[in-house]
Amino acid sequence: MPVxxxxxxxxxxxxxxxxxxxIGPNLYGAVFTLMKLLPAHFILQRARERGxxxxxxxVVETTSGTFGLALAMQSALTERELILVSxxxxxxxxxxxxxxxxxRVEICQEPAAVGGYQEARLQRxxxxxxxxxxxxxxxxxxxxxxxxxxxxxxxQLIRTLGAVDCVVGxxxxxxxxxxxxxxxxxxxxxxxxxxxxxxxxxxxxQGDGPRALRGLGNSLWPANLDHSVFDEVHWCAAEExxxxxxxxxxQHALFQGPxxxxxxxxxxxxAKRHPDQLCVVMMPDEGYRYQATVYDDAWLADNGYVLAPRxxxxxxxxxxxxxxxxRWTRFAWNRRAYDDVPGVIPRPSPRARAExxxx
Numbered sequence: 001m002p003v004x005x006x007x008x009x010x011x012x013x014x015x016x017x018x019x020x021x022x023i024g025p026n027l028y029g030a031v032f033t034l035m036k037l038l039p040a041h042f043i044l045q046r047a048r049e050r051g052x053x054x055x056x057x058x059v060v061e062t063t064s065g066t067f068g069l070a071l072a073m074q075s076a077l078t079e080r081e082l083i084l085v086s087x088x089x090x091x092x093x094x095x096x097x098x099x100x101x102x103x104r105v106e107i108c109q110e111p112a113a114v115g116g117y118q119e120a121r122l123q124r125x126x127x128x129x130x131x132x133x134x135x136x137x138x139x140x141x142x143x144x145x146x147x148x149x150x151x152x153x154x155x156q157l158i159r160t161l162g163a164v165d166c167v168v169g170x171x172x173x174x175x176x177x178x179x180x181x182x183x184x185x186x187x188x189x190x191x192x193x194x195x196x197x198x199x200x201x202x203x204x205x206q207g208d209g210p211r212a213l214r215g216l217g218n219s220l221w222p223a224n225l226d227h228s229v230f231d232e233v234h235w236c237a238a239e240e241x242x243x244x245x246x247x248x249x250x251q252h253a254l255f256q257g258p259x260x261x262x263x264x265x266x267x268x269x270x271a272k273r274h275p276d277q278l279c280v281v282m283m284p285d286e287g288y289r290y291q292a293t294v295y296d297d298a299w300l301a302d303n304g305y306v307l308a309p310r311x312x313x314x315x316x317x318x319x320x321x322x323x324x325x326x327r328w329t330r331f332a333w334n335r336r337a338y339d340d341v342p343g344v345i346p347r348p349s350p351r352a353r354a355e356x357x358x359x
Contacts, residue, residue: 012037023252027271027279035284040070042149043138057134062121064090066285072101085125087117116219140173141222147179154183166192168267169282170216170259174225194232196263204233205321205344212238215259230333235324236262242294243307255287
């Protein structure tokens with residue numbers, strides 16, 4: 001009986017689901033071309049269904065990464081005006097591509113005193129919305145449709161692989177890991193979740209500070225991040241992530257970005273320690289944005305990065321987030337709420353967080 005291939009109506013629909021690639025005896029990669037296409041498509045679709053997107057509604061969002069690209073692709077296909085607020089960290093190639101897709105990109109040149117550039121971007125976003133008659137903000141950090149969109153990924157994993165013992169993935173907005181793991185746990189409640197963060201990110205209890213490793217971590221607490229989902233947290237340094245990004249390409253021909261490399265570092269370590277259990281690692285986007293950085297030996301040398309991935313490397317285990325050093329570190333989060341974990345920095349009250357995000 002002939003197999004009928006799926007029918008796609010747009011490039012975004014064709015590219016938003018991951019390919020499942022075996023990269024070890026018990027390790028599979030959920031390899032995305034551009035992971036953020038999935039929540040961007042779903043959020044805009046749900047907004048249309050609720051009557052929140054009209055013909056003259058302008059889509060506005062704060063982003064310095066691939067969520068903006070996903071919105072720009074979707075907006076170009078639907079001929080909708082899009083305004084993105086970013087900061088100097090946005091790379092030139094991404095900026096050109098966003099502009100070519102018709103998006104208006106505004107750059108906040110100075111960080112806010114509290115919350116850094118992300119807070120400054122939120123403030124500028126509010127100013128833009130106040131000056132327009134009809135806007136819709138996807139609000140990837142707070143919109144519950146972000147994690148809900150990843151139910152399709154959990155369904156794909158169950159359909160293809162069956163029971164999944166552990167999921168490893170980077171954490172930024174919280175959407176991909178929380179949504180995927182919640183979906184899996186409806187079938188296998190014991191599925192482990194290991195979140196991958198970077199040092200000087202507030203997400204799992206450290207203080208805010210400069211971060212060389214982009215695409216994961218945050219300076220604000222996203223409402224979509226449900227800390228009680230996570231069994232473990234690993235913090236990775238940029239050099240470690242870059243080394244395993246290159247290793248992933250050299251050994252498995254997977255040309256992905258550094259968030260994938262950071263997650264691969266943790267996932268291959270876990271899979272080797274648990275040879276009888278199945279692990280899936282989330283790999284968010286391809287490596288084309290990083291050809292002049294992570295994939296450029298001269299850039300790495302100029303910035304002092306020495307890439308020497310060790311297959312026998314082990315993370316340091318700490319008793320609290322405040323003890324984490326500046327290298328690969330792991331901590332048993334044990335599915336606890338943020339405020340139940342000792343050694344985390346105090347965070348604002350829920351009301352104060354909501355006011356900052358929605359102002």
